[in-house]
Amino acid sequence: MPIQNHAFPWGIYIGDLIDNNDNMPLCLDSKQGGFCVLFDDESEVTANTFIENVALKLFEVLPMGDMLVDIFDFSHKKRFMHLSSLQSQKLYNIAFNQNNATTKFNKIEEIALERHHNTLSFETPTISEYNQKSKFKEQYHLLLINLDSFPDETTSKKRIKNFFDSAYEAGFYTIAFGSQDILESEVNATQVILNQFVHLSIKNNTFKFTKELIEFADIIKKYDFEYVNDNKDKIIQSLLAQLEKEENNSGEKDFLSIPIGTSKNGREIINFTMGDKSTNLHAFITGVTGSGKTTLLNNIITGIAQKYSSQEIQLYLMDYKDGVEFQVFKNHPNCKKIFLDNEDLSASISLLEEFRDTMKTRAKFFKEQGVSNITAYNKLNTQKPMPRIILIIDEVHKLFVGDYNYVDKFSSILKPLMRQGRSYGVHIILSTQSLAGTQIDRELMGQITLRISYKLTDPSDSESIFTYGNIEALNLEKYELIYNNNAGNKKDNVLCRVNSPVDINSVLEDVLFMREEALILKPVIVQSEEDREEDVINIKEEKLEVHYESKYSTSLEDENLKKLEAMGIKV
Numbered sequence: 001m002p003i004q005n006h007a008f009p010w011g012i013y014i015g016d017l018i019d020n021n022d023n024m025p026l027c028l029d030s031k032q033g034g035f036c037v038l039f040d041d042e043s044e045v046t047a048n049t050f051i052e053n054v055a056l057k058l059f060e061v062l063p064m065g066d067m068l069v070d071i072f073d074f075s076h077k078k079r080f081m082h083l084s085s086l087q088s089q090k091l092y093n094i095a096f097n098q099n100n101a102t103t104k105f106n107k108i109e110e111i112a113l114e115r116h117h118n119t120l121s122f123e124t125p126t127i128s129e130y131n132q133k134s135k136f137k138e139q140y141h142l143l144l145i146n147l148d149s150f151p152d153e154t155t156s157k158k159r160i161k162n163f164f165d166s167a168y169e170a171g172f173y174t175i176a177f178g179s180q181d182i183l184e185s186e187v188n189a190t191q192v193i194l195n196q197f198v199h200l201s202i203k204n205n206t207f208k209f210t211k212e213l214i215e216f217a218d219i220i221k222k223y224d225f226e227y228v229n230d231n232k233d234k235i236i237q238s239l240l241a242q243l244e245k246e247e248n249n250s251g252e253k254d255f256l257s258i259p260i261g262t263s264k265n266g267r268e269i270i271n272f273t274m275g276d277k278s279t280n281l282h283a284f285i286t287g288v289t290g291s292g293k294t295t296l297l298n299n300i301i302t303g304i305a306q307k308y309s310s311q312e313i314q315l316y317l318m319d320y321k322d323g324v325e326f327q328v329f330k331n332h333p334n335c336k337k338i339f340l341d342n343e344d345l346s347a348s349i350s351l352l353e354e355f356r357d358t359m360k361t362r363a364k365f366f367k368e369q370g371v372s373n374i375t376a377y378n379k380l381n382t383q384k385p386m387p388r389i390i391l392i393i394d395e396v397h398k399l400f401v402g403d404y405n406y407v408d409k410f411s412s413i414l415k416p417l418m419r420q421g422r423s424y425g426v427h428i429i430l431s432t433q434s435l436a437g438t439q440i441d442r443e444l445m446g447q448i449t450l451r452i453s454y455k456l457t458d459p460s461d462s463e464s465i466f467t468y469g470n471i472e473a474l475n476l477e478k479y480e481l482i483y484n485n486n487a488g489n490k491k492d493n494v495l496c497r498v499n500s501p502v503d504i505n506s507v508l509e510d511v512l513f514m515r516e517e518a519l520i521l522k523p524v525i526v527q528s529e530e531d532r533e534e535d536v537i538n539i540k541e542e543k544l545e546v547h548y549e550s551k552y553s554t555s556l557e558d559e560n561l562k563k564l565e566a567m568g569i570k571v
Helices: 041-061 083-089 099-120 129-134 157-165 180-184 188-196 232-249 293-307 324-329 345-369 372-381 396-400 404-423 442-444 459-465 504-514 529-566
Strands: 013-017 022-029 033-041 067-072 092-095 140-146 173-180 198-203 207-210 224-228 254-262 269-275 283-286 315-320 335-339 388-394 426-432 452-453 482-484 496-497 525-526
Touching: 013 041, 033 041, 033 180, 033 188, 041 067, 041 083, 041 140, 041 173, 041 198, 041 224, 041 232, 067 099, 083 092, 083 232, 083 315, 092 198, 099 140, 099 157, 099 173, 129 496, 157 188, 157 224, 173 180, 173 198, 173 452, 180 188, 207 315, 224 335, 254 293, 254 388, 283 293, 283 335, 293 324, 293 388, 293 426, 293 504, 315 324, 315 345, 315 459, 335 345, 345 372, 345 404, 345 426, 372 396, 388 396, 396 404, 396 426, 404 426
Parallel strands: 033 173, 033 198, 067 092, 067 140, 140 173, 283 426, 283 452, 315 335, 315 388, 335 525, 388 426
Antiparallel strands: 013 022, 013 224, 198 207, 254 269, 254 496, 452 482, 482 496
């Protein structure tokens, strides 16, 4: 049974002592803060298996999500195959080169300092005690450190010592490991870790216990020792099943998830997500002309038709580019309105005011049913749920330049919509080539955590959508984008290889064929007077052509009938 009080276990289970088939569990005192595993060449595989199983057992005894693994290991081969299965669940992170390691250590050091100064107190001197008393839990970190990789001479001895002296209280438990040769290391920072923790030696695949490690080491010698080596496949399957169950039972789910590409190595699918779980409520997309921004928007819009009904998501599309990009979605069964007049800036304010009225109406429904948000409302109204509304504006920079009064009015309506969107199911996706010369509000950008960029050429553009110093978008290749769901912080950049364009008409035809007629929306098309007149002319010409062809074919038919009758042939 998992521990439900969120306390870190008092002992770290490492295996069993066996005497006449009688098994006694052997644990290390967790208050030691960690231990070092030192092995000879013959025992490396055994050491890896042992360390991975110790980590998996910790995952088993702690409530799911209470612990994550941070690994420092520059080995060319992946050492902990089963633990890495938790990477997609964000419970496993690895630094596999010096830059990654430096960034990772900076991050965990910052967490430790923040906890010591702002979280721990006289009543709760450790994170374990804090988690038992506080409503808001802090996550434990299991550090797995390959001493052959980290630390190195660039990391100061004093800094390493200060961190590990107080790491356990701050919620960090360490298992350092390396070959026996590491004992001879001349790196002072490495020696600090070796001196900090007790050593468990594995030679010729046999575990050696000392009094320093376990007080009753002499007694242990009388027993056989079987190190923890459970079925890792079974443990991982159980953990993943538990994660899936908890995700399904929790209220935190994403209402939108559309695959847009893969990680650079092609192994991990990257999804465009919006909702409570990802905390992405709005999105900003940018990229220079021809970089692929339109393809991404089209794939997202088409993916919504494939995956979600109009009861779940409804779309409003606004094109301030050429006024033609979104014409292809005139038959999209989730679209309520499509704006194709790229000169009518006032339409954007009118639509936002319409959304504002929608939110007021929804607030009344929520009050009547005693709920505070759309998620709770839809749980009570499964037969007639309230759809999420997504507004997509392409080339939005046009709405943030020029007349200050207009820009100010547009921003003053958009900001509260974004702030309250989570509760009322109103979400905004903005797209543009550049923010140069715009008057976009800093507070407005602060409401947008999901930021996506294709190739950019101007550092200031990159820093406008991301954060200061985050200019990695300048180095992107064709068909690549940066997906960042943490308000542009550089450490959260994810490189994505983008999916190819979809055949929009073909996909929509298939969706329309399969979807119930009651769930098919027919969008209102808003276009300029000039475009409407042109459409009317085209329609009239088409009708005239059809009428001419019909009349001409009829006259030919009559003439042929007369000829047949003259020949004595009756038809």
